[in-house]
């Protein structure tokens with residue numbers, strides 16, 4: 285069989301129609317699946333030694349969240365290195381990245397597979413994959429015809445990538461995608477809320493404004509900070525992290541601004557603080573709402589005048605630092621309650637970014653689940669990790685009070701449980717592997733186990749009880765110390781100290 289002019293014209297027209305790249309790519313993939321009569325087709329973009337699915341047809345939705353590294357997928361590596369059409373023999377012992385991911389055929393392996401690398405000049409920019417369940421499915425198409433399709437798709441993909449670069453406010457010059465380039469921090473998700481956030485990140489990254497990142501615990505605020513830093517002109521310089529909630533009051537100032545020898549007992553040498561370490565780069569102040577009022581005043585001074593004073597030193601040092609701050613508190617309320625300085629709030633929130641809760645992101649839950657499944661597969665050396673349809677429904681119906689972090693932990697736990705339940709290196713996650721419950725309420729006394737009567741005395745028994753309360757709160761709050769402190773109605777710095785004393789943290 286060969287393609288008629290009508291078929292080729294149809295493909296070319298699909299590549300010109302549609303309201304956006306995503307729509308065009310989706311039409312292309314669906315048309316190809318129809319014309320070539322395949323069970324699954326996908327268009328992938330190549331970046332930083334991994335393939336990123338842009339459009340899929342006939343594959344499970346979570347494929348859109350998976351990132352296929354060359355190291356973890358020998359079949360894709362073969363396509364990346366080939367330079368031309370690759371036809372894998374039906375008995376190829378290289379596992380197909382989509383094995384178990386074709387709905388309705390989860391237990392079967394892909395039998396016919398073609399990979400078309402896509403180039404812009406000499407540079408690999410992506411690939412088209414065509415998969416079928418019967419071995420001779422694609423024999424009727426010549427390499428010449430497949431090359432033609434690849435050329436059309438490569439042109440469209442290259443245009444889309446160039447337009448994306450032009451549209452972005454980023455001042456960094458566009459560089460072609462090199463084979464060795466490393467992957468940047470990526471936020472998985474295609475929901476309107478996340479697409480809007482990605483746009484805002486791009487805009488603010490090019491500026492030098494301070495940014496306040498707001499959002500519930502585990503929504504990805506740190507990831508947002510990393511993305512801003514990497515996309516900013518400061519990206520080549522350090523991104524320094526400081527968790528304000530874990531800062532004991534006694535050392536906080538020295539951590540931020542450094543100290544000179546002899547400034548206080550134990551200051552045996554000069555030491556630079558986080559601001560100096562972040563000079564010319566970015567300082568990420570996590571859980572800024574936990575900073576004491578005294579330190580807030582000092583931070584404000586740095587933001588106003590751009591200089592710092594080490595503890596015990598009268599001289600000022602100039603620093604050029606961009607501050608990104610994150611909080612899961614409502615800082616406006618904290619300002620009204622007198623816990624946070626209004627002037628600092630206004631300085632920090634010149635460009636506020638709000639990270640949506642996971643329950644507001646629709647199918648992103650499934651995409652993120654796919655992303656974490658693929659991570660687990662690589663880490664645990666498994667040949668495949670797939671979600672059953674029941675597991676997907678289950679993930680979509682849960683409320684995720686601990687957001688993406690809770691989902692990440694739930695997937696890791698489910699993979700371990702599913703793996704333990706059957707031998708071999710192929711894991712299918714079912715709904716029963718998630719023991720999910722929708723309460724975000726803290727543990728109450730009645731839920732807690734009785735303190736052990738074998739305890740020697742009141743102090744030991746009390747400490748045991750405290751350990752249990754803290755562990756339970758951490759578990760229920762996706763290991764966020766700030767959220768656990770709120771649930772236990774205690775101050776977060778005290779909670780850190782207590783946990784340390786009880787041996788719950790180093």
Ligand SMILES: Nc1ncnc2c1ncn2[C@@H]1O[C@H](COP(=O)(O)OP(=O)(O)OP(=O)(O)O)[C@@H](O)[C@H]1O
Nearest residue numbers: 471472500501502503504505506507612688689764
């Ligand atoms: N969109 C996303 N794509 C991929 N991974 C994500 C995404 N959002 C969050 N994660 C992952 O979820 C975990 C929690 O994210 P992160 O630590 O950035 O949340 P946070 O809002 O800063 O949490 P906290 O409020 O507790 O400080 C991390 O492992 C992060 O890599």
